[in-house]
Amino acid sequence: MTTPFNKRENNISSAQKESLSDRDTNSKVVLQQDAALEDQLMMLLLNNEVIAVKLTDSKIINDPIQGLRLLCELVNQVVSFAEKKLRVSSSYLQKLLVAQSESYPNVKLLYLNKNRLSPDTVINLFNGWASHPSDRQPIFDEIRSALINIISAYFSLFGSSFGSDLIKKQWEELYLINIEELNEIVKKIRF
Numbered sequence: 001m002t003t004p005f006n007k008r009e010n011n012i013s014s015a016q017k018e019s020l021s022d023r024d025t026n027s028k029v030v031l032q033q034d035a036a037l038e039d040q041l042m043m044l045l046l047n048n049e050v051i052a053v054k055l056t057d058s059k060i061i062n063d064p065i066q067g068l069r070l071l072c073e074l075v076n077q078v079v080s081f082a083e084k085k086l087r088v089s090s091s092y093l094q095k096l097l098v099a100q101s102e103s104y105p106n107v108k109l110l111y112l113n114k115n116r117l118s119p120d121t122v123i124n125l126f127n128g129w130a131s132h133p134s135d136r137q138p139i140f141d142e143i144r145s146a147l148i149n150i151i152s153a154y155f156s157l158f159g160s161s162f163g164s165d166l167i168k169k170q171w172e173e174l175y176l177i178n179i180e181e182l183n184e185i186v187k188k189i190r191f
Helices: 004-056 064-085 091-103 105-109 120-127 133-159 165-187
Strands: none
Touching (some): 004 064, 004 165, 064 091, 064 165, 091 105, 091 133, 105 120, 105 133, 120 133, 133 165
16 A cells, blocks of 8 residues: 555655666676676786797897897787777877886887887897996896886776776786786896
8 A cells, every 4th residue: 555655665665776777787787898808808918928938938038139029019019908908098108108217217218119119229239238248237127127017007007997896906916916927037038
């Protein structure tokens, strides 16, 4: 039986039910978007792993020029993903390079060609090095650290694209492990 008192309750219940239904629909959409992004990021990590495996090859460890090329290729792969899949501004890489140059001034030796890193200047420096080879190691250590930090910054940016806090946290844990492993791999390259 509907009375003036429970009529209002019925109206509120209907409105609440509708609101809950909308939230469920929105939650499903967010979860679907997060799942799609998560799948794409897993593919990116797999592609990155292919390059990381190449970086562990003894030929690469003993050929720092190839190691630097591969590390730049890795950064460029991440940048390309960011631009294509998440529509990240092409100026973001430039901003990261400028920010990294404050701590690692030698990263300025890298230049951008169509918003992709080019290691050519650094390779020319390496090939023309006249001083003792051990003197060049700090320069290349700076460049290596800056490049790892740039990848990490992009990965952090990717995490902010998730709607779910749980998936965002899982991604952060995963990419931090990935960055740590990559850092250990590239530290073995002797310039």
